[in-house]
Amino acid sequence: MGRIGCYDAEGLRKGAWTAEEDKKLLAYIQEHGEGGWRFLPDKAGLKRCGKSCRLRWANYLRPGIKRGKFSAEEEHKIIELHAVLGNRWSIISRHLPGRTDNEIKNIWNSRLKKRLAKMGINPASSSRSISAPAQLLNKVAAKLVPLGFLDTLKSWQYGQEKLTEGEESSTNNGNDNSGIAIDERCRIESPGTMNMSKSASTQSHSKMASMSSQILLHDPSANTCDIKVGNTCNPECTMWPSGNTLEMPRAASTSSWVLDEIVTKPGVFHCSEENWQGVSSVPIEDYSCGDGSIYDIVGIGGAYDIVSNIYTELPEECNGTIIH
DNA sequence: AACTTGCACAACCGCGCAAAT
DNA sequence: CATTTGCGCGGTTGTGCAAGT
Missing domain, CATH: 1.10.10.60 (Homeodomain-like)
Structure with a gap:
């Protein structure tokens, strides 16, 4: 089946760009703007494939490109x-x-x-390889980086380093409850923090749930945490932990949907019954809180903490909950 | 001077995603 | 809903130059 590479098309030039070609490309884009790369070469009178034009523009001709040695x-x-x-x-x-x-x-x-x-x-x-949900969350984190949450990511990284140290110095303990602080800044900025067992294979699901939920109560001494998934302004789709159970979305599609919402509308989240189909129940012991600090191992803490920060930007009347 | 090595830079290529059909 | 298409991303390769031998 395979697609024919655009560089392989007959009659098209390859290799270094000449000054004349640059001139043509520049003139065309200045007049017509970026985009439509497929048809640009023809219109601009270039014997190049669109991909090559885009690359040349993005990496070389585009205004504002700083050249020379990196500081x-x-x-x-x-x-x-x-x-x-x-x-x-x-x-x-x-x-x-x-x-x-x-x-x-x-x-x-x-x-x-x-x-x-x-x-x-x-x-x-x-x-290193990470789980699919972790990759998904990392993707979210990456998308949010340009929005100015780099510091949080750094905080998470610091926490992860600490965790690695902890892992190295401790024996294998599947349900280890010892939390490791990510960073003081992170704790201060986040309205709620959550501790999770590092061992739970479903931790990613829990993280996803936490991304779309508000942590209402955090009581280190109680060794428990309550999570509310949903929207206080729209009570019919609110889910509460029932007894010892934390409810969370299970299906990847549901999770993806949640993440998409968060990415496209930071701080705004809509939840309806149909979107929360496939909710599973997981004993809360698996995610029990520790000593008031956060830790995480699967490379997704950045996403979680970033979303935590988003909470702080929510309107007062929504009581810190993500709403739509 | 000739050759080798390392580096910097530019471009090619394949793939995945998402919008369009 | 499935397929096609365009775009963007990241890995890789090619080329030219400078420094070292």
Whole structure:
């Protein structure tokens, strides 16, 4: 079946762009704007595939592109961001004005990675495999990064490092309850924090639930936490923990829907009965609270904490609940 | 001077996602 | 609902240049 690569089409040029081609592309985009890459080459009189044009524009001709050596600050920022985001070059590039994802990717592969390796740091750790729900949540986190929640991500990363230390120094304990603080800032900024058992395989589901829920009560001494999923302004779709049970969405599709809502409308969430079909019940012991701190292991804490922060931006009348 | 190596940069390529059909 | 299509992303490769041998 396979698609025919656009670069392979007959009669199209490949390789380095000439000044003349640049001129044509620039002139066309200045007049007609970006987009419609497929038909752009024909209209602009270029013997290139659209993909090649887009790349040339994005990485070279686009106004505002900073060229030349990366400063120490920029390099430091890349290392920092990469530790949190992994190889998400396009997201990283949004934090470095004037730098393209390609450029950042290049500098990482040709210089920074080797430098870190020499220092005994293994930058490949971010490529470890994580669960599908965790990947989904990471995706959400990534989407939210441009919205200014980088600090929270950093906080989470710090927490994860702490956790790793904890894991190394402790024996295998499936239901370990010892929490590890993510960061003081995080605790202060989040209206509620939640502790979870690191062992539960369904933790991702719990995280998803927490993303779409309001933690109403956090009492470290009680060793329990209450989670309300839903919307106080719309009582008919509110779900409460019943007894020792935390209710949460189970189906991935439902979760995806929730996450989409959060991504597209931060701080705004609509819940209806039909959207919460497939709710499962999980004993709350699996997610019991610890000593008032947060910890997490599966690479999704960033998403959770980011969403926690969103709560703080909700209107007063909604009592801190995500509503629509 | 000739060759090798490393680096920086640009571009190619395949794939996945989402909108359009 | 299934398929097609366009776009964007990330991995990889190619090329030119400078420094080292």
